[in-house]
Amino acid sequence: MNWFLAHDVLLVLSLPALAAVVLAVLPGYRLSARGNVAASLATLLAALALFVRHPAPGPYFLVDDLNIVFIVLNTFVGFTTSVFSATYIDHELQTGRLTPAYLRFYHAMYQVMMFGMNLALVVNNIGLMWVAIELATLATVLMVGIYRTHEALEAAWKYFILASVGIALALFGTILVYLAAAPVVGTGLQGMTWTVLVAHAGAFEPGLLSVAFIFLFLGYGTKVGLVPLHAWLPDAHAEGPTPISAVLSGLLLNVALYAVLRFKMLMAGNPHVIAAGPLMTTIGLVTLIFAAFMLYRRRDIKRLFAYSSIEHMGIIVFAFGMGGPLANFAGLLQMTMHSLTKSAIFFAVGHVAQAKGTQKIADIRGLTQSHPPLGWTLVVGVLAIAGMPPLGIFTSEFLLVSSTFARSPLLAVPLVFGLFLAFAALLLRLQGLAFGEPTGRMTPVGASYVPTFAHLALVAVAGVYLSPELVTWFQHVAGMLG
Amino acid sequence: MHGIGFDIAHLLAGSLVLVSLTMLYQDRLYALLNTYTLHAVVLGLAVAWQARLQDAPHLYITAAIALLFKAGIIPIALHRIVVRLGIHRAIETVSGIGTTMLAGIGLVGLSFAVMLRVTEGAALVAREDVAFALSVVLLGLLIMVTRRNAVSQVVGFMSLENGLILAAAGAQGMPLVVEISVAFSVLIAFIVIGVFLFRIRERFDTVDVRALDRFRGERR
């Protein structure tokens, strides 16, 4: 037992890795789907154990208040998505879009992806983190292209190329950080270890760190989906299997965001370095407003919500760019709520697309009439993502907008403009989807509502009540972020 | 550190930039591939020299990868692809060679302006190497965005990545260099296989408006 607690980090990593191997050889898609769920659940439990007791930071692994947020969120959404995925692929098999052979690959890749993301979150080494994120990216690329349709391959290709360039830029940034660190902390592993880097950040050459941050921001920002680096994101979301869309939006973006945040913390430790805040706020605002405008012309339901993810990433990056306890808190909360809500939306959307046999918004009407539970779930989800109370995102947007307005009113104006534009666009599309004379198939669809409801319930509770422990924790993290 | 060792490192890194500029100048696919082979060879030499300078034997592995994989396997594979796809005739660049070259020289200037000022604290070798590496990275990106052809874009990406390896090798005592170069090799292999598998004949430009009209339903 003690061994487990001491090596819990390893458990979080080894469970998905082992599962990936097992699932790759396991025959029978039902079994492998269950195995996927079981592995995800086990990882979640291990992560919760981590949450209960942080191990001391070692040379390779680091679990602190910041990344435990991400780890728990990651494993939780990973678990719920695996539950959703089990229902989803059932339908895909029936309609013949996927074959059992592909499913084996799919489940293995799912666990590889989880492994990559967990690794990126827990390692105490910027080089390894880079490797892990690359691994997760490659796994998702393969998943996006799994349908083998022309569109899916195209999307995967676009994703692959843009992500590769992003990864290359991030690596260059990582090397530069090392170069900046080496004269101070000495060469070797020391120069890439988080805890060491953060402790000595003040002594690093500020100019080099500035250049490094630009590369890192652009590199990992590509994965976050910041405009104008976002181009892969909508297509990858739209053409891959919906569970992957949920994971992409709910998790992978967060992991990349985590990397950006880590480096921002590093920058914050050095007073002479270029201010990361203005860069992040600017890019955040551009992302928000651009994505808001893009929402209006969307014809594909998954692409619509992919752009909404971009929009939210813009908000979150803006929040962290603003800094300060309130805005950082808002950013963290927004990120958590967005992960939960957006994956819930993708769960619903996946079933909607299966029920109607199409992803075209124009062909989906009157969902609340034809599929009431599904339609209303979508309504609640979209209202939540659009920032309506009493759902969680409202809380974070409330904090963000009001604190921004009090600090720098001129920034709040474009922020509110973007938020409103995005809201109006989402509402416009939502009303078309949910109301009016229903079109298309009316047959009920076998949907698993449990993951969706679980996410939305969490979001709804967070909208009216945040437990003091959570708040203290988030506040501490917000303090860490400076 | 001054002395012949530094001069050779400097020379090799500078040559890499020069070869990058030469690649920028090529408008024939075969010539581009050949130049790239040279690029990889120079990289391999540079990394090997760094291994000797820093007394870091593991860097020899990286150098070997560069020589074998990048200067050997990949160019050959790309040659075959070019032949297979029948696109050996020409590369059309987006803007004229002259403008591209000017932009390239500007980028080299930019990278020196950025780097040399900020790396004063770093060891001299690393300092020069990093500036050259940044030039190579930027030039690689420039190649990517000025070529319409898929293969030449891959070549651009690979030269970009060579710049990264140069920087990594130049950073004294940096861990994980080998792992990173391996990882990148995998990545490149993926890309090359992708180009081959998906029969991306002419360009990465298949994701264009007309194609979407046909397939996506986003524009209907």
Place this chain on the structure above:
Amino acid sequence: MMVMSLLAGIGLLLALSVLALFVGARPAGTPLVYAIGLVLSLFLLAVSGSALLRAGPAQTLVLPLGLPWIGTHLRLDALAAFFLVVINLGGAGACLYGIGYGRHAAEPLRVLPLVPAFLAGMNLVPLADDAFTFLVAWEFMSLASWALVVAEHRGAGHVEAGYIYLAMAVLGTFALLLAFGLLAGPAGDYAFASMRAAHAAPPVAAVVLGLVLFGAGAKAGLVPMHVWLPRAHPVAPSHVSALMSGVMTKVAIYAVIRIVFDLLGPPAWWWGLVVMGFGGASALMGILYALFETDLKRVLAYSTIENVGFVFAGLGLALAFRADGMAAAAALALTAALLHVLNHAVLKSLQFFGAGAVLGASGLRDMDRMGGLIHRMKVTSVAMLAGAIGLSALPPFNAFVSEWLTFQAILLSPALPQWGLKLLVPAVGALLALAAALAATCFVRLYGIVFLGRPRSDAAAAAHETDPFSATAMVIFAGLALLLGIVPGPALGALRPAVASVLGTLQPAALRLPWLSIAPLAASRGTYNGLLVFLFIAGSAALVAVAIRLVAPGRTRRGPAWDCGFPDPSPSLQYSAGGFAEPIRRVFGPVLFRSRTSVHMPPPGETRPARLVVRSHDVVWEVLYAPVAGLVAAASSRLNVMQFLTIRRYLSLVFALLVILLLVLALWR
């Protein structure tokens, strides 16, 4: 304690909406839910009423919900209690009405769970004592009402109405959010108590005022933020329309009073000017829109805008008086505004109930297809007549009292020292006078076209009386309207603590003279006694009737209509709703609505009928909203190209950004 019971009531309402999810589909579910809703509303009404009459210090309660480091602050003072009374009065009426009317809902599950939720949201707003709770309740209220607006989602234009509604509501919420952000300051002190303590600097306060007027004004329906209101209010089920028009707009007025009078600190004199200006413009534009509208429920919605304008004019006056230290006059103006809030809530609920009864009986909303309903809907027609007189602000009904008080407050304003006020106040007075007079025309038109004359369609001819529950609700509200008109004293007395809690000064004592008379400041300035006027008119009418009976015992015969000797059997020859308003349109239309009239006269000898075509424009929409929508559409089309670039171009973007950032860095030091 009272806060707790109110909270319990609100909680039960929320529980009721959950219950409605389960029982809503059954036939007995509808009356059950509404009956429970009625009981809960009456309970809340009783609690808030007793809180208002008790008039003690404000009660507060803090719950560990909402924003964690602040918690949910609740506070019940007299102002909140007064608005809670208004809300729950309307809510109780709507529930009573809904017991009968609810059966018209095609899909009860889309309505039933939302009505209690809507009520709960509205009840929570006045209780909220921190910005977060306030906005959550506020937005929850918007959300619930939006869902009700789109409840009949298959109707033409309903979904669009819902869209414009919620979009405007959210825009307004953002404005309020920014206002609270300014009030709270960078430290994020969102509790109202700390906002109250920290007075904003004048420029900041001015921005807050603007934001609040926009945010809450949009919800209240102030011109030019009103565009959603006439679209959304009519398409909801009628008892919900009554709630939205009669009650929800009042919640918005509450927000303005709470923020501007209470939280913002001492006003500058020009605030009153701005608020009054909006009020006057809304009053006139609202009633003109109403006059030119032919959809029955939209007429009522536009009339709401007019009445909100009246309230805002009163609020503006109160601000101006307060800024200049005229405490008694400020109290008078605020009393007038608050009384009008109550009066309009009663009247507009009543009118929407009536419109719902008509809709339920005939399926019609288009006035030009109605007519003669007085013969078939006896109770409804009497109740609607009361409402029509009331909304026309004629004695002896209630709205006259509040408008009379508003005019009396205006008459006190020459004492204000600022020239801007001196010039604007009479202008606003003229606008209000015009609006009041036009309101009479509007409601003559409404009542005359809908209830009088001959039926203009088969549906109208086949209409029948509404159900007893709806009728009871209407009769009660009509009685209330009359009662408030002839005995306004108790209502004014109840307003006393509310006004005092906002302004810190008491109402002028002269407001309640012996013999149930009311007067501003002093009896010598003018008095009004609704009871006596009512008795006089009723008495002399009775006297005349008796006298006539005695001297003129002639028989009464029925015969065909005389009509100057040209009786025509076709009901279409009656004046239409459009025709009735035509003289007014000729006066105001060309300027305010850019209306153009063209006559197509056939050449002599042809038998073709001449055609008169009138084209009007909703100038506010076309000038303020359509261009914005166009810009957004154009911008999104322009940007949409970004979705369809080649990978190379995307890479170019990445490259460009990288180079730009590096350049910035190179030039930075």
Place this chain on the structure above:
Amino acid sequence: MALIRDLAAQAAEMALVVGAAPLVTGFLRKCKARLTRRRGASVLQPYRDLLRLLRKDVVLAENASWLFRAAPYLVFAATWVAAALVPTFGGGLLFSWSADLIAIVAMLGSARFFLALAGMDVGTAFGGIGASREMMIGSLAEPAMLMIIFSLALLAGSTQLSVIAAFMQSPAVGLRVTLGLALAALLIVAIAESGRIPVDNPATHLELTMVHEAMVLEYSGRHLALLELASWVKLLLYLSLIACVFVPWGVAPPGSGWLAHLLGAGLYAGKIALACALLAVFEMTIAKMRVFRVPNFLGAALMLGFLGAMLLFVSRII
């Protein structure tokens, strides 16, 4: 004792306005006839008309509703009460404090409201014409009247008619521009409200021009009698109002003796007679307007009233 005397004064006032209204109309008609060199009917002719109408049966249109039958009583009662609250020959009416000038105007508004509804009840084209036009006139005349009230109230510090009348008698008044503007506006409003030329012609049944007559077209017998009487009372009301506000001399102050009241009554009769004569001359010299030009006419009143009130607002320093 005082109460009884006041009650008596109030009752006398009420009786007076009803009793004298036909006489005033008769006198006005006589003046007009004389001005056109006709002999004209007797000044008592309106009384005879009333009696004739009262004796006749009522013929109701087939689809007339209860509102149609109730309206004459309500219209008459509202007008009557309003008229009874305007001081004629004596100030300090017992019930004057139950309604100020705004309320009096509003009561007339109520009367108009019911009259217009009655016009629309039967569902004929003419009824609609009358109601529509009447409401248009009313909706412009009423704000004008309110502006006049504003002017007066600002001068006198009260909207109470008796206070205004007392103020106008006091030396504090002086000559004021505002008063002139208000008088001009009030004259226009009075003409429009009581349905005189050039706004309406009470003697016509020509469909293009009638307003009041179009609304009462379907009435007969005692109902018509009441409505006619109500319109006459309204005319008298406006004449009394002008007399009381702008020519207040001779109105017996509250609590004065019989003699003062008698004197007041005599002067009142003189004032009304003079006003009738002037009105007759005015009506003879002017042509009926097109209906759609009436708004301009009333708009002028509104502007005048507004200007008057504005001048007071601006000049007043308290």
